[in-house]
Amino acid sequence: MTTADRKAWRGRAVEEDAERAAAEVPDERAMLRLRARSRRLLTGLLRPHRRLLGVAVALLLLQNAAGMAGPFLVMLIIDRGIPPLAARGDATLLLALGGLFLAAAVTEYATKRGFLLLSAQIGQSVLVDLRQRVYDTFQRLSVGFHERYTSGRMVARLTSDMDSIAELFDGGIDDLVLAGLSVLSVAGILLWLDLPLALVTLLSFPFLLLLSRWFARASARAYRRGREAVALLIVYFGESLGGIRAVHAFRREPRNQEIFAGINDDNRRATLHAYRLIAIYSPAIKLIGNVTVAVVLTYGGWQVMHGRTELGVLAAFLLYLRRFFEPMQELSQFYNALQSATAALEKLAAVLDEKPSVPEPEHAYPMPPGRPPGRLTLRNVEFAYRPGQVVLPALDVDVTAGQTVALVGATGAGKSTIAKLVGRFYDPTSGTVRLDGVDLRDLTDDQLRGAVVMVTQENHIFSGTVADNIRFGRPDATDEEVRAAAATIGADDFISRLPDGYDTDVHKRGGRLSAGQRQLVAFARAFLADPAVLILDEATSSLDVPSERLVQRALRTILADRTALVIAHRLSTVEIADRVLVLDAGQVVEDGPPAELIHSGGRYAALHQQWRDSLI
Incomplete structure (x- = not known):
């Protein structure tokens, strides 16, 4: 290994803050x-x-x-x-x-x-x-x-x-x-x-x-x-x-x-x-x-x-x-x-000494008990992962409570960034993201995580049983509630066929389960948590065709009476949305119901036609 190779790898591994200062010879x-x-x-x-x-x-x-x-x-x-x-x-x-x-x-x-x-x-x-x-x-x-x-x-x-x-x-x-x-x-x-x-x-x-x-x-x-x-x-x-x-x-x-x-x-x-x-x-x-x-x-x-x-x-x-x-x-x-x-x-x-980039509020907004309606508002939102590299320039979006909105666009258009801002994994550089009129920065982590849940393409499955992983967001859930959640999203059949059913050890990172089975467990986990806002970030991309069809049927039940942001390249998932936002360079270029956008002949119509051609 050459010195240049070693330095290149070291440069990728060493942090960009005080950790790097400690690694070098400090003044x-x-x-x-x-x-x-x-x-x-x-x-x-x-x-x-x-x-x-x-x-x-x-x-x-x-x-x-x-x-x-x-x-x-x-x-x-x-x-x-x-x-x-x-x-x-x-x-x-x-x-x-x-x-x-x-x-x-x-x-x-x-x-x-x-x-x-x-x-x-x-x-x-x-x-x-x-x-x-x-x-x-x-x-x-x-x-x-x-x-x-x-x-x-x-x-x-x-x-x-x-x-x-x-x-x-x-x-x-x-x-x-x-x-x-x-x-x-x-x-x-x-x-x-x-x-x-x-x-x-x-x-x-x-x-x-x-x-x-x-x-x-x-x-x-x-x-x-x-x-x-x-x-x-x-x-x-x-x-x-x-x-x-x-x-x-x-x-x-x-x-x-x-x-x-x-x-x-x-x-x-x-x-x-x-x-x-x-x-x-x-x-x-x-x-x-x-x-x-x-x-x-x-x-x-x-x-x-x-x-x-x-x-x-x-x-x-x-x-x-x-x-x-x-x-x-x-x-x-x-x-x-x-x-x-x-x-x-x-x-x-x-x-x-590290401080969270999304700190807890000094005075939290007193949210009423129970699940909030789930209305989302993004006002003049600008965001950059690095200074000078703006991903979202002055974005305005309103999502009605209970509405399922699909975010569509090319890679890098800003879909996942919006999802991360709504989940408050990051705060906007400027502007506000609000839940039912309340700035997310005024909510505690407990309030926010109870109201907003994200299901991604690679949801982590922890060592333990299937039941433990489903009740991850609600440790106090009963066995009956766990089974009901799994049955609702269509996971009960494959779980029941496992050697020990819901008590089956999934092994490290869910290695005992297939990719589709792991994703179904993640869906059951999210459904059991019962959030007001559900974010699906490429959540069905790892599923095979039979599993995807099973999840498509369950999604209508999961998304009923709750606000949802759906990010997907598979337009079969987008078709269940009430509304589609087509993004380009962090801006909304098309907005409307899927059927209307298909007949409008715009970008979404072109994407839809490409998807249909790929199925032939």
Whole structure:
């Protein structure tokens, strides 16, 4: 796979918003925004657990104090406990100091165990809340977001990114925080124990600070690239398997393997780069630590020889130095988890900051109970999917309540766009779409979805039983209501012949059903929901001739006493309409009953004649 091919595919896969900014090397200002966004998210997630966090912090401080007591007690044992025992044979002080050392060790164990249990509880609660927020956000965001944000990236947010954060909570936080506490505590104790020795130790600090600062910046960029590489792997993997039939049909496997190999290699190189940084940082810390210990041991030994420092002080000093450099050395491993989790948190925060392009109204219109009449009004509606590319220029349409209107025209004429605006998957760029005189933007999602239902060419069939899929829009529907809906649209016969009838598992995406059967289930689902406005967007195009005839008979029952917009290239479906709108470039060029338009000799008449000729 060439670099150009890889970049071309990456360009199609990467989002057009903050996700892309996070994938590239961000400038300083962008990095600050990303960090602030992720900090706000983490603060919000931790806020409900303030009391438990306070207890966890107290346990961590107690654990650190118990750990710091060990070398100090060793110093006392050497300088205060052993001399009396050697001179007088009195082991009282030695035993007392040994008991204190044991008590400190037990305290350190108990507090560490308590902190791990408590942090696990907090961590899992935070992850549950975060997963729920991300899932709720993905469901709430508008269709426009989902059309540019691939399903593979959604899966990556809920899997690999969550795993990175879980890894930090599972074992990284206590090590990171304790390492920081140890470094600060040891620095203070060293200054208190022996100022000259501490000043010698401080000579290593500039090197440590410069090295750590370099590692923090370089690893942050590396792990952002790593998260993006993993996301691309998941995206392409999901995309390939989602279209596996097309892959097999067109013998696409070799080319897919080539592309996947390139993306996989990107991931390998990103991961290796992160490990190269660790390979520099960790040994360098160890080298600085060993050099410092050698200098302190030499200088401290000389001080002991001349009676300027006690032997116990030197021993404690060396033990504290070990507690100082060991966390610094291991910090690279902990920082690995921290940077990975930080990069993941930034991406999740970017998703959670997304705003729906069709937001809920601040003050919803109080719709009366029951099914509304269903009168539709489009006034001066203009719409563009992208700036400067107008699809509907100043469209005016009135649909009487209970009327069935067919939208006809060439591909790209604006038929499906009108359907999406009526279903409020998008809002018009200008103008208004009204239901019974109420702007759709003044209705809540619950009000709108209860009043308007769309049936498309590829309605999704979910895993579960046939009955579950029919009652998808009305979970409280009884078995009798489900059967009645299926019988009305003519689906009861084929459902009854299935192995378990209405309890038959349809398998993934309805794979157990034919295309026509899946569409009949979708019709039954829409009929059971009983909307005021029903939109049929190419809803019969996937049906064979016998199934289409069956649905044609049922459509008259389904559409009775309800407003309907019917989009179809098969004019057999259009013939049941009360009215036909012929569209061209987003404008209505013909409007009238089907029979009148056929006799008028206009565009619809020509389309009708072409359709009749195709049947011969």
